[in-house]
Amino acid sequence: MNKKYKELLSFMKPYKFKYFIAIFSSMVCNICRAIPPFLIGLTISELARNIAQRVNTNTGGINFDYIYKIILLIVIVGIIDSIADFIANYILSQAVQDTTLDLRKEIYTKLNKLPVSYYDSRQQGEILSRVTTDVTVISEALQQSLLNVLGSTLYMIFSIGFMFHLAPFFTIIALIIIPICVIVFKKITKKSTPYFTELQNSLGDLNGYAQEYYSGHMVIQLFGQEEESIKNFSKVNENLNKKGFYANFLSSSINPILSGVIHLSYIALFLLLALTVLNKPLTILGFMVVAPMAIGEIHAFVQYIWQLAGPIGNITQLTNLLQTAIASLGRVCEVLYEENESDVLESIDISNEVVNGDIDFKNVRFGYNKDEPLMENINIDIKAGDTVAIVGPTGAGKTTLINLLMRFYDIDSGSIKIDGVDINRLSKRQSRSLFGVVSQSPWLYSASIEDNIKFGKLDANFEEVIQAATLARADHFIRTLPEGYRTIINEESTNVSQGEKQLITIARALIADPSILILDEATSSVDTRLEQLLQKAMEEAMKGRTSFIIAHRLSTIRNADLILVMNHGSIVEQGNHDELIQQGGIYKELYQSQFQ
Numbered sequence: 001m002n003k004k005y006k007e008l009l010s011f012m013k014p015y016k017f018k019y020f021i022a023i024f025s026s027m028v029c030n031i032c033r034a035i036p037p038f039l040i041g042l043t044i045s046e047l048a049r050n051i052a053q054r055v056n057t058n059t060g061g062i063n064f065d066y067i068y069k070i071i072l073l074i075v076i077v078g079i080i081d082s083i084a085d086f087i088a089n090y091i092l093s094q095a096v097q098d099t100t101l102d103l104r105k106e107i108y109t110k111l112n113k114l115p116v117s118y119y120d121s122r123q124q125g126e127i128l129s130r131v132t133t134d135v136t137v138i139s140e141a142l143q144q145s146l147l148n149v150l151g152s153t154l155y156m157i158f159s160i161g162f163m164f165h166l167a168p169f170f171t172i173i174a175l176i177i178i179p180i181c182v183i184v185f186k187k188i189t190k191k192s193t194p195y196f197t198e199l200q201n202s203l204g205d206l207n208g209y210a211q212e213y214y215s216g217h218m219v220i221q222l223f224g225q226e227e228e229s230i231k232n233f234s235k236v237n238e239n240l241n242k243k244g245f246y247a248n249f250l251s252s253s254i255n256p257i258l259s260g261v262i263h264l265s266y267i268a269l270f271l272l273l274a275l276t277v278l279n280k281p282l283t284i285l286g287f288m289v290v291a292p293m294a295i296g297e298i299h300a301f302v303q304y305i306w307q308l309a310g311p312i313g314n315i316t317q318l319t320n321l322l323q324t325a326i327a328s329l330g331r332v333c334e335v336l337y338e339e340n341e342s343d344v345l346e347s348i349d350i351s352n353e354v355v356n357g358d359i360d361f362k363n364v365r366f367g368y369n370k371d372e373p374l375m376e377n378i379n380i381d382i383k384a385g386d387t388v389a390i391v392g393p394t395g396a397g398k399t400t401l402i403n404l405l406m407r408f409y410d411i412d413s414g415s416i417k418i419d420g421v422d423i424n425r426l427s428k429r430q431s432r433s434l435f436g437v438v439s440q441s442p443w444l445y446s447a448s449i450e451d452n453i454k455f456g457k458l459d460a461n462f463e464e465v466i467q468a469a470t471l472a473r474a475d476h477f478i479r480t481l482p483e484g485y486r487t488i489i490n491e492e493s494t495n496v497s498q499g500e501k502q503l504i505t506i507a508r509a510l511i512a513d514p515s516i517l518i519l520d521e522a523t524s525s526v527d528t529r530l531e532q533l534l535q536k537a538m539e540e541a542m543k544g545r546t547s548f549i550i551a552h553r554l555s556t557i558r559n560a561d562l563i564l565v566m567n568h569g570s571i572v573e574q575g576n577h578d579e580l581i582q583q584g585g586i587y588k589e590l591y592q593s594q595f596q
Contacts, residue, residue: 007329011099011102011103014098015098018094018095018098022088022095022146023088025087026084026085026150029151030155030158032077034155034158035077037162039074040070041301046067092147100139107130107131107332108131110335110336110338111127113340113341114338115340115408122208123205126204126208129204130204130335133207134331138325141322141324141325144321145325148318149322160175170301188250192246192250192319192323193323193326196247196323198247199247199324199327200327202239202240202244203240206236209232210233247324252320342410344427348426358382358383358418358420359382359516359546360382360417361379362379362415362417363378364378364411365377365411368409373412373569375397375569375570376570380571382546384419385546386547387542387547388546388547388549388564390566391550391554391563391564391587392567398550399520399550401566402518405548406435407432433514434516435517436456436512436516436518437509437520438505438509438520439520440521440550442498442501442504442505444489444505446488447489449478449487449504450486454511456468456508456509456512462485465511467511468507468508468510469504469507471507471541472506474500474504474507477503478504516546516547517548519549519551539559554587554590561576562575563587565580572585573585573586
């Protein structure tokens with residue numbers, strides 16, 4: 001069995017009892033639906049005998065007792081059919097929704113285990129499409145097709161059983177059409193399946209494009225790029241339209257092709273079957289292959305033949321949904337089969353030890369592509385409690401250096417040690433718990449300001465929240481808001497300014513009381529006056545802990561114990577402010593350029 005189908009079955013397994021009840025109820029339902037034509041045939045045969053006896057002998061009459069019993073039996077079968085159908089659909093709905101719930105949970109859990117590199121290489125909308133659209137398609141396919149396909153198959157089996165009882169020879173002839181239908185079905189689906197995979201991928205691209213451009217709609221309007229945006233969207237949309245046409249056209253052609261084959265075959269069969277109306281045996285080479293059939297038996301057999309086309313049509317009509325679901329299942333499994341973020345198997349526990357903050361980079365080599373190293377031979381010795389500033393032009397590798405320290409990416413060779421312990425011997429969860437980070441782009445959740453600050457320490461009390469906010473110089477503006485710390489940040493965080501968002505994220509980092517503090521352009525979103533106040537707060541927060549500051553405003557890092565000047569992934573200069581000015585290198589040029 002294909003690996004992705006096994007994956008889906010693993011999510012269905014906890015609810016196997018519900019699926020069993022639904023399938024059993026569907027089986028009962030389809031047995032009930034296969035019985036009436038046979039009973040109606042018996043009724044017609046009985047009526048024909050009664051009428052013939054009356055005409056030939058002028059005696060007897062209609063056997064109403066027999067007919068009433070058949071009618072009562074048909075009513076009972078119909079009631080059982082309705083009850084079984086209701087139970088099957090009700091139980092199946094529960095089972096499918098429970099399966100979908102577990103599948104979404106598993107995908108979300110998986111997304112939290114994937115490395116940063118996975119998100120760096122994909123659009124947000126494309127990833128979200130797998131969690132939402134693809135899982136919904138799988139859910140709809142299970143809900144709509146499971147009982148339909150199974151029910152249609154069971155109905156065909158039971159109908160064929162009654163047909164064998166009535167006319168085995170004609171039944172064998174009728175069954176010849178089934179392998180022909182299977183061959184046609186497989187050939188067409190083989191060609192259409194790749195298009196459905198491309199269709200779902202194109203849909204993911206469309207979702208990613210729409211999400212990206214919706215998030216940046218202000219920039220689009222600011223630069224007057226609406227027309228260009230519409231053109232680009234049209235290209236993505238046209239690609240989706242093209243893939244959708246080929247996929248749905250090929251899949252939709254199955255039904256008319258099979259219907260044509262089935263009807264031509266059945267017409268020939270009906271002509272052969274009509275011979276039995278003459279009430280004569282059908283012989284081939286002198287052997288009787290079909291005994292004379294009663295009029296009711298012929299009627300029942302004809303009904304079953306016509307009804308065999310119904311299940312085949314139901315299955316082919318579900319082809320589009322099934323192939324879309326298979327493509328979606330493949331995309332979901334791509335996420336589930338991604339390698340988790342690697343971690344050390346036997347880590348050292350330093351949770352009960354005091355972390356001073358000595359950091360040592362030794363011969364560190366790293367590249368996003370291992371054949372093209374970005375950093376080589378990086379050596380830095382940082383003492384506990386030092387404030388380290390990292391400066392350099394855009395793209396020099398400043399943020400990458402910090403990402404290596406926090407193990408968002410693993411180094412190719414060399415070592416990074418904290419208090420003499422190689423960070424590769426610590427679990428990533430434990431090593432990252434040592435850091436408090438304030439990023440250049442502040443990010444807040446759609447929750448209260450208090451909850452956003454407490455995200456750095458979930459068990460913090462309200463007094464600790466106020467203390468962190470006061471230290472970050474955020475307490476005053478928070479209290480001026482209508483609901484203070486209970487104010488809900490909206491989804492786009494537009495009810496607070498960019499600078500206020502940064503202050504909240506700084507408070508979030510401070511409440512965790514980290515051993516090592518990282519400020520990635522933390523003051524870039526605030527005005528000059530607030531920057532001065534914030535600088536004092538940062539100086540207070542950095543006391544007693546090792547701190548890293550990534551800055552473009554060199555005036556903010558003059559008092560740093562160590563300044564690292566980076567360019568093209570290498571550390572080209574290092575020292576304090578006065579030492580670097582005296583060297584007259586890149587740092588001096590950068591510093592003087594800001595005051596010319």
